[in-house]
Amino acid sequence: MKKHIPNFITSLNLLSGCIGILFVLKGEFTLAFYCVIASGIFDFFDGFVARLLHVKSTIGKELDSLADVISFGLQPAMLMYMMLQSTTTNEYLPYVGFLIAIFSALRLAKFNIDDRQTSDFIGVNTPMNTFFLFSLPFLGESFPDIIYSPYVLIFITVVTSLLLVSEMKLFSMKLNSLAWADNRFKYIFLIISVLLLVILHVSAIPIIFILYILFSYYHFAQIKK
Numbered sequence: 001m002k003k004h005i006p007n008f009i010t011s012l013n014l015l016s017g018c019i020g021i022l023f024v025l026k027g028e029f030t031l032a033f034y035c036v037i038a039s040g041i042f043d044f045f046d047g048f049v050a051r052l053l054h055v056k057s058t059i060g061k062e063l064d065s066l067a068d069v070i071s072f073g074l075q076p077a078m079l080m081y082m083m084l085q086s087t088t089t090n091e092y093l094p095y096v097g098f099l100i101a102i103f104s105a106l107r108l109a110k111f112n113i114d115d116r117q118t119s120d121f122i123g124v125n126t127p128m129n130t131f132f133l134f135s136l137p138f139l140g141e142s143f144p145d146i147i148y149s150p151y152v153l154i155f156i157t158v159v160t161s162l163l164l165v166s167e168m169k170l171f172s173m174k175l176n177s178l179a180w181a182d183n184r185f186k187y188i189f190l191i192i193s194v195l196l197l198v199i200l201h202v203s204a205i206p207i208i209f210i211l212y213i214l215f216s217y218y219h220f221a222q223i224k225k
Contacts, residue, residue: 003057006050010063013042017071024078029137032079033202036134039071040127065108072126073104076133080157083136087150096154100133103161110165121170124163128212133160135205142203170216185219 020035046064050056080097088094104126111117111125136156140147147153171186180187189211196204 002053003055005053006046006055006060007063009042009046009049010060010067013039013046013064013071014067016042017067017075020071020075021078024075024082027082029079029134032075033134033138036071036075036130039067039075040131043068043071043127061112065112068108068126069101069105072130073101073108076130077101077104079133079137080153083140083148084150084153087148087153090150093150093154096157099157099161100129103164104129107164119174120172123166123168124160124170124213125172126164128209129160129164131205132209135202138202139206168213168216169220170212171219185215185222189215 016035016038020032020039023029023032023035043064046060050060077098077100080100081094082097084094084097107123107126110123111121114122116122133156136147136153173186173190192211193204193208196207200207
């Protein structure tokens with residue numbers, strides 16, 4: 001029975017993504033964001049529970065990727081489609097948003113066959129990218145002229161899509177040791193991220209996204225040195 005527990009958690013990730021897409025289509029972005037958070041939690045715990053119970057399986061790995069394509073690929077793509085649709089009268093331009101779904105699927109397929117990504121990431125991971133994209137509607141409430149510009153949204157779509165499949169090395173929060181010297185930049189990044197979230201709430205996510213890339217660069221530069 002215990003071998004099915006991780007797959008059940010993964011299925012909850014998929015379910016949250018499906019419900020989130022429905023909220024996106026209704027324009028209820030706050031509720032959709034809660035679904036993204038739920039999917040992120042389930043995505044973390046399915047692997048954690050699988051390792052804890054020693055029941056890792058090939059089908060679990062494939063199911064995880066399929067769930068992520070929905071929750072962290074199609075869901076943010078639908079969000080971008082809806083945002084673009086609200087900024088232009090061109091009926092074809094919003095379809096650019098689906099680049100996010102395509103490149104997310106490519107990123108996940110690449111991850112599954114890339115032995116270099118057992119402990120860290122090559123390219124931005126799909127959950128991080130999704131959290132960044134879902135912060136845009138909230139930023140748009142304060143900066144509508146900037147965020148709700150088709151040029152800005154298309155630029156963000158193209159750049160984030162390319163980052164998903166880039167060769168940029170980014171750390172994961174898996175720790176081989178708790179030593180400060182080995183994880184200095186990870187710990188600093190985590191502390192700053194928590195403080196920013198407390199102060200700025202969802203608006204902090206784009207800053208955290210940029211800091212993640214910067215701290216990853218310095219982390220691997222330290223290791224190389």
